[in-house]
Amino acid sequence: MGPDYGSRGELSARSTCRKLAAATGIAVEKRYLRPMATVEASGSDGKGRGVETSVTYYRLEEVAKRNSPKEIWLVIHGRVYDVTGFLNEHPGGEEVLLEQAGGDATESFEDVGHSSDAREMLKQYYIGDVHPNDLEYRSDGEDPPKNNTCKSYWSYWIFPIVGALLLGFLYRYYMAESKSS
Numbered sequence: 001m002g003p004d005y006g007s008r009g010e011l012s013a014r015s016t017c018r019k020l021a022a023a024t025g026i027a028v029e030k031r032y033l034r035p036m037a038t039v040e041a042s043g044s045d046g047k048g049r050g051v052e053t054s055v056t057y058y059r060l061e062e063v064a065k066r067n068s069p070k071e072i073w074l075v076i077h078g079r080v081y082d083v084t085g086f087l088n089e090h091p092g093g094e095e096v097l098l099e100q101a102g103g104d105a106t107e108s109f110e111d112v113g114h115s116s117d118a119r120e121m122l123k124q125y126y127i128g129d130v131h132p133n134d135l136e137y138r139s140d141g142e143d144p145p146k147n148n149t150c151k152s153y154w155s156y157w158i159f160p161i162v163g164a165l166l167l168g169f170l171y172r173y174y175m176a177e178s179k180s181s
């Protein structure tokens with residue numbers, strides 16, 4: 001039986017975010033519009049041109065099967081990496097990778113304090129993301145937060161506005177003070 005990629009019911013919970021994205025014209029980083037393993041996502045190629053990339057989602061049970069030296073997958077920060085070809089090259093040795101094989105290696109990866117070069121290398125082994133249903137915040141069956149991109153929209157707006165208001169009040173206060181003295 002193929003993996004379960006969720007039901008359409010979960011899609012409505014994200015409508016607020018999608019509406020916001022439509023209203024602002026800002027593309028949502030990842031779309032979960034269809035219950036499929038691979039969905040299209042909008043991005044930029046760094047030159048201002050829009051490009052279409054696809055994200056493949058893997059269930060944790062699928063990742064867990066890749067736990068032998070023949071095939072090693074790991075999860076780090078919700079992303080799935082196929083490090084089979086990296087086993088013999090890992091400067092920290094193959095043992096540590098084998099210990100984490102098929103599981104979430106985020107904590108051990110971070111505990112080692114890997115360099116930025118090591119983090120850059122991750123890209124080479126990236127094969128997809130953990131399916132949203134398997135992320136920790138889904139474990140209680142609740143819908144996830146709208147998504148990180150949407151959360152950041154609010155912080156982009158609120159902090160500058162509050163800051164500008166504060167500055168305005170301070171300016172008026174000092175002007176009133178200097179007039180009265």
Ligand code: HEM
Pocket residue numbers: 074081083086090091092093096097100105108109112113114115116117118119121122125
């Ligand atoms: C795809 C995943 C990984 C990549 C690309 C990677 C890459 C690297 C690199 C480039 C280094 C050299 C030191 C540095 O630049 O930070 C390193 C060292 C090391 N890594 Fe990893 N690593 C990965 C996963 C892991 C995991 C899951 C563990 C689990 C414990 C681990 C444990 C270590 C250890 C113990 C060292 C040696 C640190 C030292 O000697 O100071 N690595 N790794």
